[in-house]
Amino acid sequence: MIRSSEAQGDHSQIMHEGMIISFTLVEFMQFESLKIKSYDTFILIVISLLFFSCSSEKAKSVVFGFLPILTWLPSYPLKQYLFGDIVSGISTGVMQLPQGLAYAMLAAVPPVFGLYSSFYPVLLYTFFGTSKHISIGTFAVISLMIGGVAVREAPDSMFAVNGTNASQVVDFEARDARRVEVVVALTTLVGIIQLVLGLLRFGFLAIYLTEPLVRGFTTAAAVHVSVSQIKYLLGVHTARFNGPLSVVYSLDAVFRNIASTNVVTLIIGLVCTVFLYIIKDLNERFKKKLPIPIPGEIIVIVSTGISYGMVMSENYGVEVVGKIPTGLLPPKIPDFSVFPNLFPDAFAISVVGFSIAISLAKTFALKHGYSVDGNQELIALGLCNFMSSFFHTFVVTASMSRSLVQESTGGHTEIAGLLASILVLLVVVAIGFVFQPLPTTVLAAIIMVNLLGMFKQLKDIPALWRTSKIELAIWLVSFFASVLLGLDYGLVVAMGFAILTVIYRTQCPKNALLGQIPDTGLYFDVDEYEEAEECSGIKIFQSNTSIYFANSDLYVSALKAKVRPNQAFGFIKFCTLYFCDYRLELTQQNCSLQMDHVYTNGQMNENHTESDSEDDFFLQRLTPIHTIILDFTPVNFIDSVGAKCIKSIFYMFVCFAGTLLSDLRTLKFFCEPVTPDLIFPTIHDAVLHCKHSRDVPVCPDVQ
Numbered sequence: 001m002i003r004s005s006e007a008q009g010d011h012s013q014i015m016h017e018g019m020i021i022s023f024t025l026v027e028f029m030q031f032e033s034l035k036i037k038s039y040d041t042f043i044l045i046v047i048s049l050l051f052f053s054c055s056s057e058k059a060k061s062v063v064f065g066f067l068p069i070l071t072w073l074p075s076y077p078l079k080q081y082l083f084g085d086i087v088s089g090i091s092t093g094v095m096q097l098p099q100g101l102a103y104a105m106l107a108a109v110p111p112v113f114g115l116y117s118s119f120y121p122v123l124l125y126t127f128f129g130t131s132k133h134i135s136i137g138t139f140a141v142i143s144l145m146i147g148g149v150a151v152r153e154a155p156d157s158m159f160a161v162n163g164t165n166a167s168q169v170v171d172f173e174a175r176d177a178r179r180v181e182v183v184v185a186l187t188t189l190v191g192i193i194q195l196v197l198g199l200l201r202f203g204f205l206a207i208y209l210t211e212p213l214v215r216g217f218t219t220a221a222a223v224h225v226s227v228s229q230i231k232y233l234l235g236v237h238t239a240r241f242n243g244p245l246s247v248v249y250s251l252d253a254v255f256r257n258i259a260s261t262n263v264v265t266l267i268i269g270l271v272c273t274v275f276l277y278i279i280k281d282l283n284e285r286f287k288k289k290l291p292i293p294i295p296g297e298i299i300v301i302v303s304t305g306i307s308y309g310m311v312m313s314e315n316y317g318v319e320v321v322g323k324i325p326t327g328l329l330p331p332k333i334p335d336f337s338v339f340p341n342l343f344p345d346a347f348a349i350s351v352v353g354f355s356i357a358i359s360l361a362k363t364f365a366l367k368h369g370y371s372v373d374g375n376q377e378l379i380a381l382g383l384c385n386f387m388s389s390f391f392h393t394f395v396v397t398a399s400m401s402r403s404l405v406q407e408s409t410g411g412h413t414e415i416a417g418l419l420a421s422i423l424v425l426l427v428v429v430a431i432g433f434v435f436q437p438l439p440t441t442v443l444a445a446i447i448m449v450n451l452l453g454m455f456k457q458l459k460d461i462p463a464l465w466r467t468s469k470i471e472l473a474i475w476l477v478s479f480f481a482s483v484l485l486g487l488d489y490g491l492v493v494a495m496g497f498a499i500l501t502v503i504y505r506t507q508c509p510k511n512a513l514l515g516q517i518p519d520t521g522l523y524f525d526v527d528e529y530e531e532a533e534e535c536s537g538i539k540i541f542q543s544n545t546s547i548y549f550a551n552s553d554l555y556v557s558a559l560k561a562k563v564r565p566n567q568a569f570g571f572i573k574f575c576t577l578y579f580c581d582y583r584l585e586l587t588q589q590n591c592s593l594q595m596d597h598v599y600t601n602g603q604m605n606e607n608h609t610e611s612d613s614e615d616d617f618f619l620q621r622l623t624p625i626h627t628i629i630l631d632f633t634p635v636n637f638i639d640s641v642g643a644k645c646i647k648s649i650f651y652m653f654v655c656f657a658g659t660l661l662s663d664l665r666t667l668k669f670f671c672e673p674v675t676p677d678l679i680f681p682t683i684h685d686a687v688l689h690c691k692h693s694r695d696v697p698v699c700p701d702v703q
Helices: 006-029 039-052 056-066 078-106 112-117 120-128 140-153 172-199 203-208 211-234 246-256 263-285 296-300 303-310 336-368 374-389 400-408 415-435 440-450 452-467 469-485 487-507 552-563 581-588 610-622 640-647 661-666 683-692
Strands: 135-137 397-399 511-516 523-525 538-543 627-631 654-657
Touching (some): 056 374, 078 112, 078 140, 078 296, 078 400, 078 415, 112 120, 112 415, 120 135, 120 374, 120 415, 135 400, 135 415, 140 211, 140 336, 140 487, 172 336, 172 374, 203 374, 211 246, 211 263, 211 336, 211 440, 211 452, 211 487, 263 296, 263 440, 296 440, 336 397, 336 400, 397 400, 400 415, 400 452, 440 452, 511 552, 511 683, 523 683, 538 552, 538 683, 552 627
């Protein structure tokens, strides 16, 4: 195809290409196999090819953006990275096995589904993800949120034998099958939401989940998870609660049944907990000396053999994992009929899962000097959850503990995650039955010890108290709301409160009058810096907030309060948004002002007439402040209401220092007597102009 030259412009190029395409189609129409007889059809084909065609470079960019593996795999340095990725993959996979089994209990599904969720999504993320170090898979917070939905949609009461609750006999097989259907449908919906948000470039949504909110939320989730595991640690049987005050109800149920504690279960759980804590502490203390972390989770799984040899399930009543089918299940279409009931939960889980993954991804990317694409991460998570849900998985995200292991053991690329998923696959296909005698109290110990990192976030409270009371309030509201109301309602309350703090910051900004540091171009708050001196006849007002409809009146009120001098020297006062009260004062004193009166630094021009001297003198006494400078440096934006508010105070001489020139022009702010000449890049430029200018704007006529 002969293309037109660049000098002919894009339009000529498109027309030329369109002609070439048209002629080609005409030639194709001559073939009997095409059989295009309708001219309308021909036109539609031409338009489609014209508008949907793209260059090879653009197509390559789209494909590489959608499949990031194509950008780094061809240049993968085998000698430098392969060994580290192998060690990291094995270490992460060994850790992923027991966590997959354990977090499946939180998700209220049989343990084997935790292994499925540790294989398919991890494999897919290798192709679509942009982070080289995060470990995708099961995670405690997300698993607990999933479990709450599963219990709500498929409670034990629905599967009571003979349709009654009195017998306390539940068809566990039917219940678990239904919960799996609900969880798989939820995972499908989460994947769709994340995928759509990613395609629509909504990756920026995570920034609205501020770090104190997420840390307070995850700490509250750690409380929920720990409380839910107490019954497994003690070996007591209680119902699973969901919703507001579920933590209180769960603790109450455990204490009511504490007399039925299985002593053997408790001993096994405590021993495993202490052992895992010691191993975790050793790994932390000697992480620089150990080539790989000590696999404490795998070591405690040795209790599987002890449990099997002593037949603990039959002899001592110790609850075990139970049947784990060998091999992978065939794909199955999710139950779409439950989507309407799951959408609010799916959206919350989608946002939380993405926020956790992107925060970890950005942390490691910053540490190792590469970048991650938030939108592609959202797409990757969506594809991992959506496509894997057809193979009986539940929602996954990045795991904090496994990601740290994957990074610290020498992982360089997503190959480490790929190898970890292959290790999980080998277990599922070949030796999954080995975990059947594993006591559930061991899994509870694994979960609780892995939550220690989240509980360490309680140290945020004294740190935030010293640095930011508002962020501390966000942390505390997020924590207590999530603990008391449940994770779903708690997240909504926390986000609502975080938004309110933004409104509060704009409604209660810091207002200050600035003064000059002598012999410099620096200006600081006169109330905080003794060296700062106000310029004679000039008031420099600064408010660290944007000016828009919600706070424009407050901005004027703050300006009035700060700028008004002592009444012994007169005053400047605003009566309404659109005119100044000092004009009314002058009217009461029968002061007739003319538009041709020009004042410079409080003095009348040499061209004044003698008849004007009394009015000039009187005005000078009433308004010793001849200039007000508004510092717009901290102002991020201004809307039309804010612009009108600023124009309403232009009866005084106002200069602007800031960078909102384009916004003000868009709002059609500039018209006589308000001109762009009153905009200055810095406060000092505005002050120098006011001190040396001989063209001070005139006071308007009194109506």
